[in-house]
Amino acid sequence: MIRVIIADDHPVVIQGIRQILSATRDIRLADEAVNGPQLLAKLSGGRFDLVLLDISMPGENGLEVLKRLKAQYPNLPVLMLSMHPDEEYALRTVKAGASGYLNKASAPDDLISAIRTVLRGGTYLKEGIAEAVAGCSG
Amino acid sequence: MIRVIVADDHPIVRAGVRQILERGGDIAVVGEAGDGAALIRMVSTEAHDLVLLDISMPGRDGIDVLKQLKYANPRARVLIMSIHPEEQFAIRALKAGADGYLTKESVPEEVVNAVRKVVRGGKYISDRVAEQLLHEVGADPGTLPHAALSDREFEVFRQIAAGKSLTGIAEDLSLSVKTVGTYRARILAKMNLSTNAEIIRYAIRHGL
Numbered sequence: 651m652i653r654v655i656i657a658d659d660h661p662v663v664i665q666g667i668r669q670i671l672s673a674t675r676d677i678r679l680a681d682e683a684v685n686g687p688q689l690l691a692k693l694s695g696g697r698f699d700l701v702l703l704d705i706s707m708p709g710e711n712g713l714e715v716l717k718r719l720k721a722q723y724p725n726l727p728v729l730m731l732s733m734h735p736d737e738e739y740a741l742r743t744v745k746a747g748a749s750g751y752l753n754k755a756s757a758p759d760d761l762i763s764a765i766r767t768v769l770r771g772g773t774y775l776k777e778g779i780a781e782a783v784a785g786c787s788g
Numbered sequence: 789m790i791r792v793i794v795a796d797d798h799p800i801v802r803a804g805v806r807q808i809l810e811r812g813g814d815i816a817v818v819g820e821a822g823d824g825a826a827l828i829r830m831v832s833t834e835a836h837d838l839v840l841l842d843i844s845m846p847g848r849d850g851i852d853v854l855k856q857l858k859y860a861n862p863r864a865r866v867l868i869m870s871i872h873p874e875e876q877f878a879i880r881a882l883k884a885g886a887d888g889y890l891t892k893e894s895v896p897e898e899v900v901n902a903v904r905k906v907v908r909g910g911k912y913i914s915d916r917v918a919e920q921l922l923h924e925v926g927a928d929p930g931t932l933p934h935a936a937l938s939d940r941e942f943e944v945f946r947q948i949a950a951g952k953s954l955t956g957i958a959e960d961l962s963l964s965v966k967t968v969g970t971y972r973a974r975i976l977a978k979m980n981l982s983t984n985a986e987i988i989r990y991a992i993r994h995g996l
Contacts, residue, residue, distance in 0.1 A: 659893060660801075660871070660892040660893055661804070661808075661892075661893070661894065661895050661896055662801050662804035662805050662808060662869075662892050662894075662896075662899070663798075663800055663801060663804055663892065664804065665803070665804035665805075665807045665808050665896065666798075666799075666800040666801055666802070666803035666804025666805070666807070667800060667803075667804070668804075668807070669803045669804065669806070669807045670800065670803055706964075706965075706966050707964075707966075708964065708966060708967065709964060709967075710964070711964045711965065711966065733798075733871060754798045754800050754801065755797055755798050755799070756799070756800070757799055758799055758800070758803065761800065
């Protein structure tokens with residue numbers, strides 16, 4: 651069973667993710683946090699295969715949390731969740747170590763695909779964003 | 789059974805709202821719409837007791853959609869759910885006829901209670917919005933609007949007036965951009981302004 655932990659300050663988003671993941675046979679939302687410090691505390695006490703991380707949380711924002719998380723757990727894949735379709739955000743998160751960037755407007759199937767892609771060691775970005783990132787890195 | 793239509797352009801949010809509402813046992817989500825046009829079509833074909841409406845969907849502005857819903861059926865019960873922490877939206881929505889206003893930061897119990905209350909004919913606003921409404925009602929007309937700002941809000945106000953971006957202000961004050969955005973929303977609401985340009989104009993006029 652793939653164990654996912656989410657950090658998001660919107661309970662409706664957490665519930666939505668929980669419901670979408672529960673429709674799969676092998677992915678479960680194992681735990682949840684409402685901010686960065688809570689996420690980091692939970693990571694130290696449990697085993698997780700992937701982190702879903704909201705980019706805009708109160709207090710320490712998602713990008714800052716991502717940097718701290720990757721410093722402590724460099725091999726733990728992180729998929730960023732965002733309300734912003736903006737390429738700029740995606741680029742910043744990938745540079746900071748995220749394995750993917752998913753807009754919350756994405757379809758439920760995209761969420762599942764993104765998780766599977768990232769767990770296989772890939773990077774998940776929507777087409778337009780991938781091109782922008784490739785353009786910047788090339 | 790309370791029948792709800794959920795209108796939000798984020799499928800993840802729709803899934804979450806559905807799960808939260810249906811867990812109570814007395815509420816059923818009878819339809820989901822991803823934009824205003826789909827919602828307008830749905831309300832005429834799907835029997836329902838309440839619409840839970842995201843204020844910021846692509847295409848038509850949520851306030852416009854709300855007005856059309858209320859125009860077509862003044863007795864329609866509409867509860868706004870917004871991602872925006874900006875309380876300013878709540879006032880706009882309530883003035884446009886909304887029966888309640890929730891933010892997506894609301895806890896599940898709050899969402900369920902709001903739906904039940906609005907369907908019974910009541911109005912629902914969060915404590916934060918209530919405070920803001922009281923502030924508007926109780927504002928002393930003899931006092932200049934910026935006097936109502938807290939110290940931190942005034943600091944953000946002055947930086948916006950100086951033409952700084954929210955990101956720049958966030959860096960200067962060691963705050964997240966979101967927090968600075970919340971301060972900005974409070975400033976606009978307290979001072980009854982709507983844009984940064986108005987903040988700048990106000991600051992120049994009052995030598996701030």
